[in-house]
Amino acid sequence: MQTADLEGFFAPIETLDPDSYLLLDYALECRGNPREALAHFCSEQSTAQWRRVGVEEDLRGEFGAKVVDFRVEARLDAFSYGITAPGQGEIHACSVTMAHPHRNFGTRIPNLLSAVCGEGTFFSPGIPVVKLLDIRFPDTYLKGFEGPQFGVPGLRERLNADGRPIFFGVIKPNIGLSSDAMAALALEGWLGGLDFAKDDEMLCDTHWCPLDERSRRLGETAREATRRTGQPKLYLANITDESYRLSELHDLAVANGAGALMINALPTGLSAVRALTRTTQVPLVAHFPMFAALSRLERFGVSTLVLTKLQRLAGFDVIIMPGFGARMFTSDDEVRRNALACLEPMGDLRPSLPVPGGSDWAGTLKSVYDQLGTCDFGFVTGRGVFGHPLGPRAGAMSIRQAWDAIRAEVPLQVFARDHLELAHALSAFGQPADPSESD
Amino acid sequence: MQTADLEGFFAPIETLDPDSYLLLDYALECRGNPREALAHFCSEQSTAQWRRVGVEEDLRGEFGAKVVDFRVEARLDAFSYGITAPGQGEIHACSVTMAHPHRNFGTRIPNLLSAVCGEGTFFSPGIPVVKLLDIRFPDTYLKGFEGPQFGVPGLRERLNADGRPIFFGVIKPNIGLSSDAMAALALEGWLGGLDFAKDDEMLCDTHWCPLDERSRRLGETAREATRRTGQPKLYLANITDESYRLSELHDLAVANGAGALMINALPTGLSAVRALTRTTQVPLVAHFPMFAALSRLERFGVSTLVLTKLQRLAGFDVIIMPGFGARMFTSDDEVRRNALACLEPMGDLRPSLPVPGGSDWAGTLKSVYDQLGTCDFGFVTGRGVFGHPLGPRAGAMSIRQAWDAIRAEVPLQVFARDHLELAHALSAFGQPADPSESD
Structure with missing residues (x-):
């Protein structure tokens, strides 16, 4: 990913329509530049390759997950839990809050799960250690669910x-x-x-x-x-x-x-x-x-x-x-x-x-x-x-x-x-x- | 569990009808006497309290999971992965093969999952660290499944x-x-x-x-x-x-x-x-x-x-x-x-x-x-x-x-x-x- 490309995966939360996004808190450990790793993390969870070859387009605006907040918590000597990952660069423990556009999957539980704790979450380059800590839904999204009947x-x-x-x-x-x-x-x-x-x-x-x-x-x-x-x-x-x-x-x-x-x-x-x-x-x-x-x-x-x-x-x-x-x-x-x-x-x-x-x-x-x-x-x-x-x-x-x-x-x-x-x-x-x- | 009670959860494999059991390989870490921990592990996965109060009975013969093989691999200073568990006693890493009677759940995938990697597996006293490594099915059990159609x-x-x-x-x-x-x-x-x-x-x-x-x-x-x-x-x-x-x-x-x-x-x-x-x-x-x-x-x-x-x-x-x-x-x-x-x-x-x-x-x-x-x-x-x-x-x-x-x-x-x-x-x-x- 080019440096300029990274920025498409970051957004101040006040610039996003709150009704259109789920908010996800993750703890993760990444190798290399944390901003770059987090951009990949958003990319893998959403648009991945966000334009066709030879086409001028950018699907990230509407469909990209975005980092709205993150903190580097610590520098680590190695990934936790004996997990390894290829590459060079320092390892950091980070916490991140991501805004994920629910238009990507709608009010379907299997597709929600696939998006927030699926392949994109657990196979993002340089991020072998990750935990989904919390998820917050806008009321508009919750209206798509029946919930408990009693x-x-x-x-x-x-x-x-x-x-x-x-x-x-x-x-x-x-x-x-x-x-x-x-x-x-x-x-x-x-x-x-x-x-x-x-x-x-x-x-x-x-x-x-x-x-x-x-x-x-x-x-x-x-x-x-x-x-x-x-x-x-x-x-x-x-x-x-x-x-x-x-x-x-x-x-x-x-x-x-x-x-x-x-x-x-x-x-x-x-x-x-x-x-x-x-x-x-x-x-x-x-x-x-x-x-x-x-x-x-x-x-x-x-x-x-x-x-x-x-x-x-x-x-x-x-x-x-x-x-x-x-x-x-x-x-x-x-x-x-x-x-x-x-x-x-x-x-x-x-x-x-x-x-x-x-x-x-x-x-x-x-x-x-x-x-x-x-x-x-x-x-x-x-x-x-x-x-x-x-x-x-x-x-x-x-x-x-x-x-x-x-x-x-x-x-x-x-x-x-x-x-x-x-x-x-x-x-x-x-x-x-x-x-x-x-x- | 009394010492005499432990033995009901161990059996030489040749004494069991091979058509009636799934074989499960686990790696686990336990505190205290490994035989006792493994007996609890079988008990939690199957009969738990195996007799009614005031009734002379023993449900373990037909319904109990049994250890058919185990090895103590190492003595550990602490449980892996930062996991803790209460109690006293040394911590050991073990590998175990268990025979689990499939009559307990039948040819139903959700119930199979509940039995082999459910509450009993992950909440057995003194065994906070466990991985289900392999599962082997007798052909008689497999006959209950349709499998791939193409x-x-x-x-x-x-x-x-x-x-x-x-x-x-x-x-x-x-x-x-x-x-x-x-x-x-x-x-x-x-x-x-x-x-x-x-x-x-x-x-x-x-x-x-x-x-x-x-x-x-x-x-x-x-x-x-x-x-x-x-x-x-x-x-x-x-x-x-x-x-x-x-x-x-x-x-x-x-x-x-x-x-x-x-x-x-x-x-x-x-x-x-x-x-x-x-x-x-x-x-x-x-x-x-x-x-x-x-x-x-x-x-x-x-x-x-x-x-x-x-x-x-x-x-x-x-x-x-x-x-x-x-x-x-x-x-x-x-x-x-x-x-x-x-x-x-x-x-x-x-x-x-x-x-x-x-x-x-x-x-x-x-x-x-x-x-x-x-x-x-x-x-x-x-x-x-x-x-x-x-x-x-x-x-x-x-x-x-x-x-x-x-x-x-x-x-x-x-x-x-x-x-x-x-x-x-x-x-x-x-x-x-x-x-x-x-x-």
Whole structure:
């Protein structure tokens, strides 16, 4: 690229129509002159060769991505993570904000992904190390998406649950049980206080536990639990499957009584989920397999914040995400930011319910609540309910007792004196988490 | 986990029914006793809590993943990549082969992905650093997949092209041209010797270049080029879009004359592609956006080999992949292995055509051919055809001349004396690549 050519990939942000561009934050490491590397980065993501041979034209004005801000953060002795790249010149760590014209791809999730974290992003000359940190959409762009069909308000209405977290329990053992065994466990969980009894993200429509039979048994049992408790109780069925089966499995599970449906977002494809939002009769719940492989490294890949925003864009009503505690290899800041991204204003899209999941039990509820500073979240337990020494009903009761203790502003150990189930949870699973100690 | 419990997650391979298990190779870094960490790794990927409270049962026999082989490779002072994990104990780098019972998920790609590179893989206690390196399927499992509908033989038959690579050209500029301008460029490329003129992976069905109009113009022009050259010439349309539009866009583009269709595999979802293979009338071509974000790190993520195998499993007839040369940040060995994975026996699945793509031009053809040791590959150029100083016809001719030189066993520089287009390519794009120098 000639020096004069570089300038076509830089623009002061105030010269650009804000409705026409997405804003993208990247951290990257480049070899050679940073301005030149960043111009290539924009070029590879958009127009590449921006004129035909022998034709006087410049496609960059309308179609080129542009650097609107950048900072050289540090000079490095080598690229991070043992990554190498050819060429000469010094290596710098930079942060950059790019304006990417969405006319290049429109309101299509697969094409958006291809543009902002595709070949152009990860194969730009001299930039082998790059992470997409954040993405910001103008409201005009967001209008092209349907978003969550129920969102937090729709979910609370269905559950008749206000002013408190929503309580999910993953039926355990997660693989290998019959529908009858699962229904028996779920019933106990619901009677103890769960809102949702849910399938594990790895359980699907297998011959040893077919979704038809499972959703019928669990649907019936949810109705029984609703009747006995006077509270809406919902079965969350995992319908993750080949994308062409989602609509059929939606119809089957919902007809059988499933109250919400879970889909593993990235393995199934965000687009397949977006398709389902257009007709779904129940809230859709995202799970996070594969995301860690994209997001765990500090300066490489795609951030969980971006992945969270994309799931809300795709229309998930509930987003299960890696939660608090060092066990989940995710910083508290990152979890908080992701939860916020579910709830904060985003065009006209409804808020999604964030569900930060880890090895949670009654003793971690207060720290999750304190970290988030809102009760608009889902609290999901597995062993904390279904591994409770007195069984899942007591396990679910211990969670609700923990919430009652929080509302009463009584320490858990004190509250446990009069609450057997909580006391047993404390002895079985350890001491309450102290937010100041985690991460 | 109790010490006695660990043993349920280890098994000599000869004690397992080979038809019932996938074999998975992982590199990982764990804290504490490696056997214990590996037992957790199997547990998290499969049964987790493998018995109900108060019930005498053990679900691991039928449903548990099992370590069939492992080696402790090294003791480390810290986890790689700046990743941290809680706990005490020494850190070791290990390699492990695991047998994973496919009855847990069946022949469903999203559920396969969730099992082998999902939450269980990346959130196993004490194992924050892990890479899925390889996956091997028993033939009985592969019978559940349709695979490529055309494969290499079907593609060669459509192109009437035997005993040579297939020549692809990415029409450049890739973003921003009208359909007419693209058709004019493609015609030149075809007349010069391209088999396929193709859309860039970022070009989609936009209002400024709608797929209907584009495929009509390019389809007509492909027929014209076929007539004028007496050789089949195909337009490869990128139909990457929301998954629910793929079938409609397939019908539209094929009716208009597209001879093959490209889909960005991961952004769109492998499953959506698998759906399309069941009805497609033309070969399907995969492109690789997002794969680098999963695969670039040596010991973290998911390997390109696994991603290649999954694309063949999903039914892609052609797999465009990061190619040779340091510009693509991919080792020669890795590219060769991926190309081989497209072609080697894999149950009854047809072979896919590997297309290793980088900054290729006439001068890199010999090194690609030498590296692969077969002419069953696609050679894809962008600037090498459409940036040729004499225009795309000359650009495509320079590629075919390079192939003629290879067949005649004449050095390119010598062949170029009587071949103007090749000579211009050599002066414009540099010297022929020497395989011994790359990577």
